Amino acid sequence: MRALALSLAVAAALAAGPRAEAAESGAAPPAVGWSFDGLFGTFDRAALRRGLRVYTEVCAACHALEHLHYRNLAGIGFGEAEIKAIAAAVDIADGPDAEGEMFERPGRPSDRFAAPFANENAARAANGGAYPPDLSLIVKARPGGADYLHALLVGYGDPPNGMTLHEGMSYNAYFPGRQIAMPAPLSDEAVEYEDGTRATVAQMARDVTSFLAWAAEPELEERKRMGVKIVLFLIVLTGLLFAIKRRIWARLH
């Protein structure tokens, strides 16, 4: 099986003749305009808090966030006590203990975000054979990034005339192939926001996308802040070196 997949892949990559497109690509996602775009972009803290709630109450039922630890929430303004409470709300499998038994205990800030399934097979079995991907890097791992993810979350609808969906699939204009195994995850008022914001599908899609953009690039704010200083410094340095170069070379003329 593995050898077959492999040789097929190699044949596909090497065959210079026409080959069938594996899947029709999805529609181009519209540009949303994010607070973290641009040279001075930063994350909207309130949106990230709301996004965490959407992730926890909706996405986390199927999708893991493997590369994030609860302690990372300090990076977006959560206090120590808050993080402890969030972590303690989930049970984490740990062990073996002194008797050699595995046991469950409340989460700690140093734990990774709890995964909904024990392994990929369990995840597939619970989701009709489809594997809900880990979301830690989803914004970096898809062409179009945050715009794509946002478009996907609001892009559910009825299939166009003449298109028949496979068993258990939903129509989504932005998903490659336009059929997705994930049913529309968001519905109005699916969560209740602490800050009183109305939880429309559009609002939740924006919030959870912002949260996952942070999850994928927690260094983004620091990176851009440093970048502005470093590039400004280098522009000045370049200018000075150019002036010195002109002075030194003037000796030759």
Next chain:
Amino acid sequence: MARPLMRNALVRWIDHRLPIFAFMEKELVDYPTPKNLNYWWNYGSLAGIVLVVMIVTGIVLAMHYTPHVDHAFGSVERIMRDVNYGWMIRYIHTNGASAFFVIVYIHIFRGLYYGSYKAPRELLWMIGVAILLAMMATAFMGYVLPWGQMSFWGATVITNLFSAIPWVGETVVTWLWGGFTVDNPTLNRFYSLHYLLPFVIAALVGLHLIALHQHGSNNPVGIDAKGPQDKIPFHPYYTIKDMFGLALFLTIFAGFVFFAPNFFGEPENYIPANPLQTPTHIVPEWYFLPFYAILRSITFDVWFLSAKLIGVVLMFGSILILFLLPWLDRSPVRSARFRPIYRQMFWVLLLDCIVLGWVGGNPPEGLFVVIGQIATAYYFAHFIILLPALSVLEKPRPVPDSISRPVLDGAAAASSGGVR
């Protein structure tokens, strides 16, 4: 004339026993350099500096990276999230690879334009081609290490090329993999070699510099220096010019590292490797695209040679042919400024390589196949047919008497159209 450095007693004591200071003064300070080098001569030292940056960042990354199929992807994410400034070190390293190729490609095309490969610099050029080959091997193996989807499938496609070798191909591939598929032994050996090869490159760079300093740099008019009036000491003239170029480069480089760190990357490589799921399009990094296009251009068997074998031979041949360049181009004139037809051909070759890169980045279907075949044919025709023919047929313009007085009747007209 005692230099300020040599007035220091300790320096004199050391130098009397180990002449490193005298060596540095000869090769880095006094080193006579043509006075007319333009900014296209900045890229050699720039490439050397980027090599050092790659080695330094690479060594730090290696301290935190785990070369195991189950942990490689996660260890890279740990570098990005938990290692102090790990994201910066990794982004410098990944973008540095692209910058290295941009710089080296410009450096190579500079050599092509000004005939820097001609006597007495044939070995200098050939060592350079060897550096390019070592760089390509290093970059390819480095891209495999994060163990994302493109890492895995790129490694699978490229190592499978060796199966095209008649009779022993399959055995060779199994030997390269250390198993029957790209797996943990493959990752381990690629990591080992990825750490080793940069030091091989550094050694080759040392040879490159020894060969360079034997006869000194070529120059935009391509004639030898007639006397000391044609040369200036490397320091301060070219040290400051190189520093200015370096600062300009770093400004642009920092723009990518801090504001568009994944510009050159594939989103697909942020998905962990999955041997059971082939990506829709397997594309190599941008700097391999022209070679990828040549590889895929052959769609037909010739006699008993399979299309795949010919493609592989042509792909490697497209670089190996550069070793022969000093003997394919027999024209006695170095600089394209004085070679009216070669100068046109240079730009056509550059365009041809860009077209190959564009074809390499697209699926091998329809018109792309035909364009790729024409561009591949032209690439080889340039070196095998056009250059040798041109050596006989082209009538070069008169070259100037000396570097100091390049303004001759013919030269004035020619240089105004040259690369500035």
